[in-house]
Amino acid sequence: xxxxxxxxxxxxxxxxxxxxxxxxxxxxxxxxxxxxxxxxxxxxxxxxxxxxxxxxxxxxxxxxxxxxxxxxxxxxxxxxxxxxxxxxxxx
Numbered sequence: 001x002x003x004x005x006x007x008x009x010x011x012x013x014x015x016x017x018x019x020x021x022x023x024x025x026x027x028x029x030x031x032x033x034x035x036x037x038x039x040x041x042x043x044x045x046x047x048x049x050x051x052x053x054x055x056x057x058x059x060x061x062x063x064x065x066x067x068x069x070x071x072x073x074x075x076x077x078x079x080x081x082x083x084x085x086x087x088x089x090x091x
Contacts, residue, residue, distance in 0.1 A: 011051050022084050032052075060072075
């Protein structure tokens with residue numbers, strides 16, 4: 001039987017502050033959901049589930065210590081410095 005072990009990841013404080021600061025500047029509030037590390041027991045296989053940041057109904061995927069945010073999936077990305085402009089275009 002395959003057992004999957006899930007361990008929560010802590011959101012990087014510096015990254016969280018940057019995202020919250022940008023959202024405050026754009027008069028919106030992000031909903032932050034911590035990611036997980038999923039390990040298959042008795043193997044060396046692991047999957048890192050990214051953190052999810054929901055802003056105005058759009059889900060952004062974020063990895064710790066990264067300056068790139070992924071929009072809805074891993075094929076669309078923006079840098080954190082461009083997040084403010086992206087949020088303003090949503091309005």
